[in-house]
Amino acid sequence: MYEDFGEILINGGNRGLGLGFVKQLLSQAPQKIFATYRSAETAKELLELATNNPRVLIPILADSTCEEDVSNVAKMVSQETNKLDLVINCVGYLHNAEHGPEKSLRQINANQLLESAKMNALPTLLLAKYFQKLLKHDQPSVFSAISA
Ligand SMILES: NC(=O)c1ccc[n+]([C@@H]2O[C@H](COP(=O)([O-])OP(=O)(O)OC[C@H]3O[C@@H](n4cnc5c(N)ncnc54)[C@H](OP(=O)(O)O)[C@@H]3O)[C@@H](O)[C@H]2O)c1
Incomplete structure (x- = not known):
């Protein structure tokens, strides 16, 4: 399945599942993987991978x-x-x-809820807004979000 994806964006590709996707997809010889990270501190492995895969893995500093x-x-x-x-x-x-x-409802905290929406919902919506143009073409494309 992965071999169908030539050009890929992994948002939050610096650690955890995102870094796992980057590694897995790199092994499928894609044309390009763009991977965002928001701090070099938490992206050492990603940045090293990018150094070893120039022009294929492109890390981009951004807070989504x-x-x-x-x-x-x-x-x-x-x-x-x-x-x-x-x-x-x-x-x-x-x-x-x-x-x-x-x-339970007793544990709801308004500030935490808003912070959670900011981090768990906003990036997906912003990605949909700004990347829909690049995803619309004559081949199948996939837009997905990993979430708890
Ligand atoms: N791992 C699992 O087994 C599993 C299972 C089911 C669902 N999920 C869900 O899948 C998603 C990814 O899981 P994961 O295990 O890969 O998580 P993770 O290792 O904690 O990675 C989280 C990612 O979110 C970024 N991030 C954290 N706080 C941020 C903020 N305030 N603003 C912008 N970016 C921020 C992190 O960047 P920094 O490194 O810069 O903090 C990192 O790229 C989460 O929603 C998780 O709940 C995970």
Whole structure:
């Protein structure tokens, strides 16, 4: 299946599932993988992979909860290609250090809920907004989001 995808964007490709997708897809000889990361600190392995796969793996610094960043990523990708076959959003979280997954209404916290929506819903919507043009072409394309 992966061999059908020549040009790919992995959002949040620096660690976890995103980095796993990058590694798996790299082994299928794609034309290009664009992979976003928001800090070099958490992207050492991705950046090393990019150094070892020049012109194929293109890391892009961006925070995908920021609309301006997502718009800029789309502009950068558009300079390299006129289409994408696969977009996977891997940015998201189930819980963080301050807040676990809610198991009852008593645990709902408004600020945490808004923060969760920002991180778990916003990136997918922004990616859909800014990448729909590159995904519309005469071959099948896939837009997907990994989420809890
Ligand atoms: N792993 C699993 O088994 C599993 C199972 C089911 C569902 N999921 C869901 O799949 C998604 C990815 O899981 P994962 O295990 O790969 O997670 P992960 O290793 O924690 O990676 C999370 C990604 O989100 C980014 N991120 C975190 N906080 C952010 C913020 N405030 N703004 C922008 N980006 C931010 C991280 O960037 P930084 O490195 O810069 O923080 C990283 O790229 C999550 O929604 C998770 O809940 C995971």
